[in-house]
Amino acid sequence: MRIGNAASPFEAYEKLKKANDKLNCIVTAIEPHEEGIPIALKDNVCTRSILTTASCRILDNYIPVYDATIIGRLKAKGFVPVAKTSMDELAMGGTNMTALTGPCHNPYDLERISGGSSGGSAVAVASGLVPVAIGTDTGDSIRKPASYCGVVGVKPSYGKISRYGIIPYASSLDHVGCFTTNVRDAAYMLEVLSGRDDKDMTSSFEEVPSYSRIINSDISGRKLLIFKNVLDEIEDHDVLRAFNDTVTVLRMKGAVIEEVSFDETLMKAVLPVYYLIANGEATANHANLTGIPFGERAQGKDFEEVMINSRSRGFSSSIKQRFVIGSYALYKENQGHYYRKAQKIRRLVVEEVMNRLRDADALIAPTVPGIAPLMKESSTDELDDNLISHSHLIIANFAGLPSLSLPMGFSHGLPLGFSITANPFMEDIMFDIAKAVEEYTGLEGQTKEDF
Amino acid sequence: MEYDVVIGLEVHLEINTRTKMFSDAPYYFGADPNTCVSETDLALPGTLPCLNREAVRKALSLCLALDMDIDTVLRFDRKNYYYTDLPKGYQITQYFHPLGRNGHLKICINGKEKTIGIESIHLEEDTAKQIHNSRETLIDYNRCGLPLLEIVSEPVICSSEEAVLYLEKLKQIFEYLGISKARMEEGELRCDVNISLKEAVSPDLGNKVEVKNLNSLANTRTAIDHEIVRQKELLDRGEEILKETRRFDEKTRTTISMRKKEEIADYRYFREPNIFPIRISDDMMEDVRKSLPELPDVRYRRYTKEYRLTDQAARSILADKDLSDYYDKAARESTDPKILCNLLLSELGGLLAKADIRIEECSVKPEDLAELADILSRKELSSKQAKEVLSEMFSSSESPEIVINRKGFRPIKDSDMLLAVINEVLSENSQSVEDYKKGKDRALNHLTGQVMKKTKGQADPEITAVLLTNELAKR
Numbered sequence: 001m002r003i004g005n006a007a008s009p010f011e012a013y014e015k016l017k018k019a020n021d022k023l024n025c026i027v028t029a030i031e032p033h034e035e036g037i038p039i040a041l042k043d044n045v046c047t048r049s050i051l052t053t054a055s056c057r058i059l060d061n062y063i064p065v066y067d068a069t070i071i072g073r074l075k076a077k078g079f080v081p082v083a084k085t086s087m088d089e090l091a092m093g094g095t096n097m098t099a100l101t102g103p104c105h106n107p108y109d110l111e112r113i114s115g116g117s118s119g120g121s122a123v124a125v126a127s128g129l130v131p132v133a134i135g136t137d138t139g140d141s142i143r144k145p146a147s148y149c150g151v152v153g154v155k156p157s158y159g160k161i162s163r164y165g166i167i168p169y170a171s172s173l174d175h176v177g178c179f180t181t182n183v184r185d186a187a188y189m190l191e192v193l194s195g196r197d198d199k200d201m202t203s204s205f206e207e208v209p210s211y212s213r214i215i216n217s218d219i220s221g222r223k224l225l226i227f228k229n230v231l232d233e234i235e236d237h238d239v240l241r242a243f244n245d246t247v248t249v250l251r252m253k254g255a256v257i258e259e260v261s262f263d264e265t266l267m268k269a270v271l272p273v274y275y276l277i278a279n280g281e282a283t284a285n286h287a288n289l290t291g292i293p294f295g296e297r298a299q300g301k302d303f304e305e306v307m308i309n310s311r312s313r314g315f316s317s318s319i320k321q322r323f324v325i326g327s328y329a330l331y332k333e334n335q336g337h338y339y340r341k342a343q344k345i346r347r348l349v350v351e352e353v354m355n356r357l358r359d360a361d362a363l364i365a366p367t368v369p370g371i372a373p374l375m376k377e378s379s380t381d382e383l384d385d386n387l388i389s390h391s392h393l394i395i396a397n398f399a400g401l402p403s404l405s406l407p408m409g410f411s412h413g414l415p416l417g418f419s420i421t422a423n424p425f426m427e428d429i430m431f432d433i434a435k436a437v438e439e440y441t442g443l444e445g446q447t448k449e450d451f
Numbered sequence: 452m453e454y455d456v457v458i459g460l461e462v463h464l465e466i467n468t469r470t471k472m473f474s475d476a477p478y479y480f481g482a483d484p485n486t487c488v489s490e491t492d493l494a495l496p497g498t499l500p501c502l503n504r505e506a507v508r509k510a511l512s513l514c515l516a517l518d519m520d521i522d523t524v525l526r527f528d529r530k531n532y533y534y535t536d537l538p539k540g541y542q543i544t545q546y547f548h549p550l551g552r553n554g555h556l557k558i559c560i561n562g563k564e565k566t567i568g569i570e571s572i573h574l575e576e577d578t579a580k581q582i583h584n585s586r587e588t589l590i591d592y593n594r595c596g597l598p599l600l601e602i603v604s605e606p607v608i609c610s611s612e613e614a615v616l617y618l619e620k621l622k623q624i625f626e627y628l629g630i631s632k633a634r635m636e637e638g639e640l641r642c643d644v645n646i647s648l649k650e651a652v653s654p655d656l657g658n659k660v661e662v663k664n665l666n667s668l669a670n671t672r673t674a675i676d677h678e679i680v681r682q683k684e685l686l687d688r689g690e691e692i693l694k695e696t697r698r699f700d701e702k703t704r705t706t707i708s709m710r711k712k713e714e715i716a717d718y719r720y721f722r723e724p725n726i727f728p729i730r731i732s733d734d735m736m737e738d739v740r741k742s743l744p745e746l747p748d749v750r751y752r753r754y755t756k757e758y759r760l761t762d763q764a765a766r767s768i769l770a771d772k773d774l775s776d777y778y779d780k781a782a783r784e785s786t787d788p789k790i791l792c793n794l795l796l797s798e799l800g801g802l803l804a805k806a807d808i809r810i811e812e813c814s815v816k817p818e819d820l821a822e823l824a825d826i827l828s829r830k831e832l833s834s835k836q837a838k839e840v841l842s843e844m845f846s847s848s849e850s851p852e853i854v855i856n857r858k859g860f861r862p863i864k865d866s867d868m869l870l871a872v873i874n875e876v877l878s879e880n881s882q883s884v885e886d887y888k889k890g891k892d893r894a895l896n897h898l899t900g901q902v903m904k905k906t907k908g909q910a911d912p913e914i915t916a917v918l919l920t921n922e923l924a925k926r
Contacts (some may be wrong), residue, residue, distance in 0.1 A: 046497040059496065066490050137462060167496040172724035200499050201726050281724055285531050287540020288494040302590070303535045329530070330719035339721060 001447055003037055003185045004224055006131040009080040012038035016083050016129045019451035025104045025123035028084040036080035037141040040124040040133035043084040044091055044167035045074050048050025048072060048183060050081075054167040055089045055100040055440045058314025059294045069197045070134065070176060075194045081132065085120025088287065089319055089414040091136055091169040092278075093117050094144055094379050098316060102377055106149060107448040108414050112372040115145035117169075118179070122149040125179040126415075128447035132189055135178045138169045139274055140393035143405035144175045147417025148372035150407045150446060154186045154433070157425050158400025159204035160187045161190075162197030169199060169203075169282035171399040173274075182444040184404060185433045187211035190427060204427040205423050214428055223354060224433065227365035228261040231242050233389040236370045238411030239319025241432070246408050250433070260356050262362070264388075269345050270398070271391040279326030286323070289314065350399040356399075357421075361429050365392060367405040367417030393419065407443040414427065457680055458614055459570075459606035462621060465577060465597050466509045468629045471599035472576040473500035473543060475598055480637075490641050492596040494538035497727050502527075506598035507550075509630040510574050512729070513600065514551035516624050516746055517569055523549050523731045524836040527574075530714050534749040535590060538906045546720045549573035549732050556624075557748065558616040567617050568605035574913040575599045580638075588801060595637075606645065606662070611675035615668050618642065623747050626772045635667050642671055647692070648682045657682070658692040665699055671847055674699040693869045697910055699821040750775060758788035772826040773811045784820035787828035814848040815848075823851040832858055833908060836860050862911040867919060869902075869910055873922050876901045895919070 007015070009032035017029050027043045028051050028326070041047065046064040048071075086104045088096055096104040096119025104119040106112040107127040114123045118135030121146035125133045132440045135142040146153025155177040168174050178193065191398050194208040200417040226247065229269045231256055234240055251257050291297035291310025292363035295335040315323070329338035369389040396403035401421050408418035418437055422430035452696045470477050475493035491498040507525065514521050528546040553644070554569035579595035602621065608614050622640065625633045633640040649659040664677060665671045682692050695729055697706040745753075747769050754765035767774050778795055782788045799820065803813060823844070827837045843854040855861065863869055876898055877884055885895035899917060903912050 027858075037471060044497075052496075054496070056823060062496070064495065064497070066495070070475060163497075165497040166501050170724075199501060201501055202724075208573065277744070284531050284541050284719075287531060288538055290533070293493055293908050294495065304533075327719060330721055332717050332719070335721075344888075446651065448650070 001128050001181050002445055003131045003132050003180070003188060004010075005117050006225070007036050009034070009036055009038040009082050013082045015207045016040075016124065019129055022106050022110060022451050023107060023123050024102055025086050025120040025129075026083040026407050027051070027055070027120070027126075028088055028100050030081050030083060032080045032082055034080060035095045036078040037132070038082045038130045039074060039079040040083040040085050040121055040130045041081050042087050042091075042118050042121050042133070042135050044087060044135055044136060045070065045084075046082065046165040047084065049401055052084065052167070053100060054091065055087045055259065056289070056295075056315065057100060058289045058291060058317070060100065060309060060344050062139055062297055063293055064077045064165075066113060066165065069162040069199060069244060070193055071165070072192055073195070076238065079132075079192075082122060085124055085133060087116035088122055088141075089316055090167070090282070091117040091141060092140060092282065092319060094140060095380050096120065097375065097378060097380050098318060099350060106372045106414075107451065108150065109372070111374050112414065113148065113375055113378050115148035115368075115372060115396070116147075117141040117217045118153075119145045121183035122151055122153065123144055125149075125181060126151045126198060126448055127451050128449040129179075129451075131181065131243045132185060134353055135179055136166060136169070137175045137177050137397065138173045138278060139397055140390075142175075142179065143367055143393050143403060143417070143419060146179055146405040147419075148365035148415065150180055150410075150415025150443070150448065151406060151407045152183055152186045153177065153179050154190065154402075154404040155396065156190055156194065156402045156427055157282070158222045159202050159205070160206075160208075160402070160425070162195075162203050164197055164199040168285045169280075171285060172281060173278055174436040175397065175400075181447055183431055183438045184212055186404065186434075187215050187427075187431045204397070204425070207375055209428055211431055215431045215435055217253075217432060218248065219433055219436045220258065220428065222254075222362070222433060223256045223360040223410075224250060224259040224260065225258055227363050227392055228259045229264060229267050230365040230369075230392045233387055234366060235285050236411065238409070238415055239366050239370055242409035242411070242416050245417065246437055246440060247364070249412065250436060253436055255436075262352050264354075266345070266349050266352050267392070270349055270388070270394050271383065271386045273342040273345045273349070274394045274398070275325070276329045276338050277346060279322045280339050280342075281326070283323045283326035283330070291436075294325070320391060346398050349395060353395055354399060357423055361422065361426070362433055363421040364433075365389075365419050366408075367393065367419040369410050371416065373413035396421045400424060404430060404434055406437060407446060408437065408441055409443075452884065454683060454686065455651050456609050457606050457649060457656065458606045458608035458610075458616060458675065459645040460608065460617065461902055462602040462604075462618070462645075462646070463593065463641045464602065464625060464631050465639045466506055466600055468503055468505045468509065469633065470503060471596040471706040471877070472503050472574070474498075474596055475501065476596070478593065478597060481872070482593055484589075484593060486539060487593040490593055492538070494540070500543055500723070501847060502726060502729070503598060506574060507731070508598055508735070508739050508908065509573065509598075509628070509835065510550055511736065512628050512743055513602075513630060514554065514572055515622070515740060515743055516628055517551070517556055517572070519551035519554035519555035519569065519572065521551055521731075521736075523736070524548070525550065525574075525729040525731060527726045528720050529723050531719040534578070535588065536581050538579065538592070538595065542576060542578070543723050543726075544575035545573035547716075554620070556617065556620055557778055558613065558620050560613055560616060567613075568607055570603045570605050570771070572600055572602050572860070575601060575781050597613050606647075611672040611679075614644070615672050618668055621767070623772075624714050627746055629744070638666065638733060641666060644671065644678075646675060646678050646682070648686060649678065657686075658694045660692060660694070660706075661696045663696055663698050663709065664896055670699055670701065671775055674706055677704065683798050728782065747775075750779075758792070759791050760789065762795060764792050768792065772810065774906045777810050777813075777817050781817035781821040781824070784818045785824050787824055790828050791824035794820060794827070794837070794841065797835075799845070802842065804847075813845075815844050816848075819844060819850050828850060830912065831862050832860055836908065837839075859907070859909065861909060863906055863909050864911045864914055866914065869906075869915055869918050870922070872905050872910070873915070873919055876905065877922060884923065884926055888926075895923075898923075
């Protein structure tokens with residue numbers, strides 16, 4: 001399915017409602033009132049007059065009074081939102097198992113996870129219900145579910161797409177992006193979504209090229225760096241074979257391929273550093289959720305008790321744990337040891353990677369080290385095992401680099417993803433490389449339908 | 452025991468921008484509650500801050516006026532705490548890198564100049580206003596997100612008098628810069644006082660007590676005086692001063708403990724990630740510098756040196772910027788700034804007070820007042836006449852020329868006319884002529900008075916004097 005030949009929003013709406021019984025990928029179906037291109041939105045995109053919960057109990061009754069900036073951009077290009085999709089609570093998670101509406105199912109195997117936190121959006125596109133869906137990516141929340149569900153998932157440079165009206169996770173790491181079934185659609189979506197927004201001071205003034213027109217699979221002379229630390233960890237032969245085969249083809253197409261190994265200690269620090277910064281920012285970002293001006297309010301004898309009761313009831317225990325960790329890292333006596341140190345290491349990681357990437361065109365690796373895990377075997381604790389093959393995606397968030405995942409093959413009938421990370425604002429080059437991969441895999445437009 | 456008083460002031464100033472500090476919600480003073488509010492002010496999920504350029508310019512102008520070292524990279528931080536008046540759960544402020552450091556403000560105490568150091572000035576946002584009544588607490592979000600400047604003095608203030616002078620001088624500068632009316636009664640200027648006592652002979656500082664949210668100069672003075680006495684009594688009894696936060700109670704006119712310092716929250720400050728550091732361009736800096744108005748201290752020097760006004764007169768005019776602006780406009784048109792000053796302060800001032808209107812609403816144009824001052828300076832009117840003319844000008848908005856003509860207050864300079872009157876007077880007052888001949892000078896005054904009376908005061912005094920003596924000599 002492509003944007004150009006998508007079903008009508010009315011049809012998509014009906015299909016979504018039906019398919020949701022099996023996939024559980026949406027929170028709210030939005031009945032369309034006009035023709036256009038159907039699109040699904042992650043449930044942290046604020047939509048005026050439409051429930052927006054961010055999968056969090058305290059926002060279970062929250063109906064925004066304003067639209068996110070991207071809604072205006074989408075509507076101007078004829079997109080019609082037909083669903084708000086399932087996500088991990090407050091986008092904090094990588095499995096979609098912590099969604100308030102329950103886990104979201106992988107269309108390739110309903111027993112398996114979709115990945116998260118933008119799982120619902122990935123599934124809606126992967127199962128052919130909509131040609132495009134919006135996601136957000138703070139660590140890997142677009143690219144990981146894209147890999148698990150066999151779709152293209154793009155997170156552009158920091159500042160490319162306005163974050164105004166996106167319920168945040170961690171402001172310095174949050175990116176808005178999208179899922180599509182093919183690279184050209186992803187390039188087109190970036191044209192639609194990107195551009196300066198005066199309501200987001202971090203949004204970029206860079207001009208937005210016509211990506212979908214200039215996209216070109218000619219990659220001769222492009223210098224690609226294989227992320228060696230990631231590959232060294234991977235044991236799954238299917239992943240290694242799919243990746244290496246793709247690399248061989250890219251080399252044949254004229255790309256200059258090199259391996260790069262980054263400082264192992266720094267790479268191992270990426271996940272804990274991410275955890276401290278993201279949760280530190282998150283604890284402040286979500287301090288507005290008190291149940292007082294909006295949201296689900298609990299009873300209490302005074303405002304303090306109302307806040308405490310609303311927050312105690314309004315968040316799951318894993319979110320509360322993150323808030324506690326984030327707060328702890330920010331306490332005056334702890335900042336030097338945790339939060340500020342994490343910021344320093346974040347800079348070091350960025351320098352380490354940029355020193356090599358600056359002289360190249362992209363960093364490539366398997367998006368994740370394997371296929372989507374079974375729900376019953378999946379852990380929702382991100383710190384469970386600190387693997388570079390998982391945490392490498394975070395580096396693009398640390399540095400604000402454009403990064404995408406696209407299908408590169410299958411293992412046991414389940415999709416595998418190929419990750420491309422480019423220099424800041426070099427999305428065009430990233431798309432060219434992705435297009436070259438897509439031409440080889442022939443997986444352009446693939447979906448797993450019949451739900 | 453003798454103690455030194457050590458006081459530092461933290462002033463919070465609302466600055467008058469059209470929109471809020473980090474949102475585009477317009478703000479009007481006195482608007483109905485919760486009508487000047489945007490989604491950002493309510494901290495609705497997904498909203499982001501957007502810095503107000505005008506607020507930065509105004510803050511810069513204050514930093515320049517106070518001769519501060521300016522950090523040309525603007526950076527903002529989050530101060531985290533939960534309260535109903537703070538919908539975001541954090542306040543955006545400049546904790547790590549305040550906009551200005553190391554400023555100076557001169558005050559005049561007992562005729563002597565003293566420089567009060569200003570540690571820092573930073574930009575932040577105001578909280579919502581809470582209105583408590585017996586049953587409930589109401590929240591007005593209009594105030595939430597208004598631009599606020601925090602101005603922190605060095606702990607170099609030694610008395611309530613100095614503190615009040617410092618505040619008055621600051622207020623004057625705010626007014627001259629046009630950044631705030633700084634009305635304490637409206638909460639536009641709020642003051643926290645840090646105060647400690649140390650033994651005069653000892654180098655050790657005493658424990659610091661903070662008195663929060665003083666809302667008038669009088670309360671600031673009373674709170675400081677009360678706190679000095681309270682701490683002195685405790686120290687004299689050998690008791691320890693607790694580090695604490697107190698508030699001023701208007702009923703008892705004393706300070707009351709709010710919380711101990713140890714209980715104060717850890718604000719978990721960290722850099723605001725939604726606002727990248729912003730370099731203030733040289734152009735912007737230069738532009739603010741150029742548009743800086745003449746400050747009261749400079750005007751004071753001009754008034755006393757160039758215009759030769761007395762210290763008191765200069766201060767009286769400077770105390771009200773509108774009055775001072777009015778005076779400046781008039782002085783540019785006048786050759787006698789001293790007479791102009793008298794006319795403005797005593798005569799026009801009296802009329803304004805009587806009518807209970809402010810100088811900016813006054814119907815007398817500055818150039819007209821200047822003209823009247825010059826006419827008076829040329830002695831073409833008596834002060835009594837001038838007063839009468841001004842009063843007419845005040846009610847009719849006419850120029851002095853028109854009023855003088857209507858009143859017939861033109862001096863008679865024509866010798867023939869004057870001679871006729873003089874001879875008439877001399878004939879009618881032969882006794883006085885006799886007395887004059889005998890050397891009684893008082894007689895001359897009487898005769899001059901008679902001439903004035905006959906001419907309704909319009910006889911030119913100098914010409915009259917010459918002609919009168921000449922005529923007397925002939926008799």
